[in-house]
Structures are given as structure tokens and as C-alpha cells.
Amino acid sequence: xxxxxxxxxxxxxxxxxxxxxxxxxxxxxxxxxxxxxxxxxxxxxxxxxxxxxxxxxxxxxxxxxxxxxxxxxxxxxxxxxxxxxxxxxxxxxxxxxxxxxxxxxxxxxxxxxxxxxxxxxxxx
Numbered sequence: 001x002x003x004x005x006x007x008x009x010x011x012x013x014x015x016x017x018x019x020x021x022x023x024x025x026x027x028x029x030x031x032x033x034x035x036x037x038x039x040x041x042x043x044x045x046x047x048x049x050x051x052x053x054x055x056x057x058x059x060x061x062x063x064x065x066x067x068x069x070x071x072x073x074x075x076x077x078x079x080x081x082x083x084x085x086x087x088x089x090x091x092x093x094x095x096x097x098x099x100x101x102x103x104x105x106x107x108x109x110x111x112x113x114x115x116x117x118x119x120x121x122x123x124x
Contacts, residue, residue, distance in 0.1 A: 008045050022101055026069055029104055030062045033113045054120050069098040073116050083108050
């Protein structure tokens with residue numbers, strides 16, 4: 001597990017841990033997916049959640065809502081979706097709705113994170 005890169009992220013994560021243990025575990029898992037694929041990913045807090053970028057390009061983010069978490073992909077419309085889990089109808093953005101920690105594995109989130117990061121490398 002990568003250390004929190006800023007005090008803001010540490011506070012965000014501590015708040016999650018103290019109020020919602022499962023959401024904290026989800027956030028750790030998603031962070032690890034990004035950093036295991038590319039240790040140079042930059043994380044930040046924006047729009048009320050964790051976001052991940054490379055350089056100035058936003059790759060995706062993790063946002064929590066009352067009944068679910070949403071893993072967002074900035075250019076998700078161009079991702080392959082063999083598991084048919086991407087949602088959204090916008091021009092570019094897609095998301096995966098996560099109802100429980102187990103959904104991270106059953107919806108094969110790691111493959112979407114890998115592809116989103118690989119797309120960015122191809123664009124660079």
C-alpha cells in the first residue's frame with residue numbers, strides 16, 4: 001500500500017476509516033490498483049472524491065454516494081467492456097457502480113483500471 005501523498009488525502013482516508021470501514025477498504029483497494037499498474041500516478045482530492053491522473057490528464061476517480069461507490073473513467077467510452085459493467089451515456093465518461101467490496105473483484109475493476117492507464121500511455 002502506497003503512503004498517502006498529501007495531508008488532504010490522509011484526512012480524507014482517516015474520515016472514511018472512522019465512519020465507513022468498508023468504504024475505507026474499497027478506497028485502499030482501488031488506490032492499490034492504480035499504483036500497482038503505474039507508481040507514478042498522481043492522486044488528489046477533487047469533486048468530493050479521490051482522483052487519479054498522469055501529468056495534467058485526469059484518468060479517473062473514486063466517489064462515494066449514499067448507497068454505492070462509483071469508479072469513474074474520464075475516457076471510459078473508449079474502454080473495452082467485455083463484462084458489460086460500464087455505465088453512462090456521456091460522450092467520454094463511464095463509471096462502474098460498486099455496491100459492496102466484493103463488486104470490485106466480481107466486476108473485474110482491475111482490468112478497467114489497467115486499460116485506462118494503458119490508454120494514457122499510448123496517448124503520451
